[in-house]
Amino acid sequence: MIDVKSLSKVFFQHGEEIPILADLEMTVSRGECVIIDGPSGCGKTTLLNIMGCLARPTRGEVIIDRRRTSHLPEHFLCELRRSRIGFIFQQFNLLPGFTALENAALPLAPLGIGSKERRRRAEPLLDFLGLEDRKDFQVTDLSGGEQQRVAIARALMNNPEIILADEPLSNVDALTAERIIGVFRDLLEKGKTMILTDHSPLLARSLPITNAYRLERGRLS
């Protein structure tokens, strides 16, 4: 389903090349749950962002369902992100000033779905994530764990086949972590493909991981 081939990423800062990822190879099949761990700053987020079509590699390519995403124009990538990929950010990246429900339903707006229907579709998902009494709260009034669950609801809103989660447990308490793990387990049972980054052993222990990679000094092992 996802093939990473000879993928490298170099950042440029003050005219200097900073290699982040070097010649990575990875294959993720449908329904698999893959975990990538490694120390902070090793490039886990960058790798996940490239796989999620949020960034382009410097060299190499990512192939999703036989489509070379690295070479696709931006509007195709948008379409891919909208229809196939759900992205859970480490820092939640919710939009302040919108309620939990409005944030969760944001991916539906470009599909031409009106606010009533967006609400109708977002409510069960937020209920499922235990946010039934927080739906109309401003996201800035929610705890970190609640915000993470809103971010998960947003990622799942378009029922994507691939879920990419960047350290989903790093900013939540133990109780919320358990709840999130429960949700992920559910998603895997439904046949979703998951790629997670994490540097705590909790996720690896709690989920049926099919492949675990370690990213260090820009290389996977």
Added chain:
Amino acid sequence: MKLSKHAAFWPIAARNLLRYRGRTIAVLIPLLATMACLSALTFLKDGTLAEALTALSALPDVTVQRREGGRDGSTGEEILGEISRYQNVRTAQPRIWGRAEVEGEAPGEAILAGVGADLLARLSESGFSLRSGRFLRDDDRGRALVGRLYAERRGIAPGDHIDLVNESGQRVAFTVAGVFDHRARLYAGGLILTDLETARAFFNYDPGRYTDVGVYLDDPLRADQAALRISAAREGVRAFTRADLADAARREYGSRAGTSQLLWLMLLVSAGLTAWAQGSSVSLEMRKEIGVLKAIGWRTLDVIEIKMMETAMIGLIGILGGGLLAIAYLRLGAPLLSSYFLDGAGAAVPFLPIRIGWSGVFLLLLLGLAPLSAATVIPAWRTGTIDPDRAIRNG
């Protein structure tokens, strides 16, 4: 493109304006102020021009004046007689007119115009209609016809007396013979008609001298040729067609409005720059949000559309609010602006000519929305074209 998609964006765009209240207000306040001034100026310019053009329609086909020593001088019998003999000239009518101080409960100025018996007999052909009393007769002396608005404002009726003061400070009493109306409010509000001899005495004109001569042609379409011939016949004589005077009015009010509009436009551009600053370098948060929206599947065009909707809402609020403020300001008499804009005519214009026309509204929409759109859409487009990853990381 589905219409439902655009409809789905509107509430989000509206919420964005509320979410970023500070930015919205920072852009809206200068926009409101600028649009109010631009609207007041545009409505007043359009109104004045429309009024001037309506008033011009009552003028003769060609107006003949004489320059003496570089200034407007008086014309005389010799010119009158010569013009009357030209081909295509139906009649040439002398006029004596000028400003007159009005005394009484509502002091001010009016234009007192003395016209000959021929013209007095044909006032209705020039759009004058009688509201009460009677038109002037050949032998009337010291009698006047006053405009409807003028009469209403001062409570004047036929048979009443009005006192006018000439340039020498002499007070002259007139008996109101009748009240006329005209679709040009300039006449209905500030024109007093009398006979030629009474006007001559009021303005101290020598016998056989006039302010100007109104020439009526058999074929008004050949007014240009007639004006050229009259101008060329004698040194110092100038002849204007109605079209010449209309052009002059357009130039005069166009340039007065243009100068002010330019000043306000500079303010508008500064409002746009504020929006630009808020939308680009200052609001890193906004750029990050664009990255997030793209990450969850929004296209660059979706983001730009939302920004355009926000701009349209702010712009329309600014334009409509500015327009309403302008109307309120004009209703209060447009302090400062009226004296600048109607300078030279203001004293004789007892009302503010205001016109809200399509062309003016279109111009205001264009002036209001174009800089604002550029200032908000371009930063959104620039952010929208970079990778979501970079937009999110760097804001």
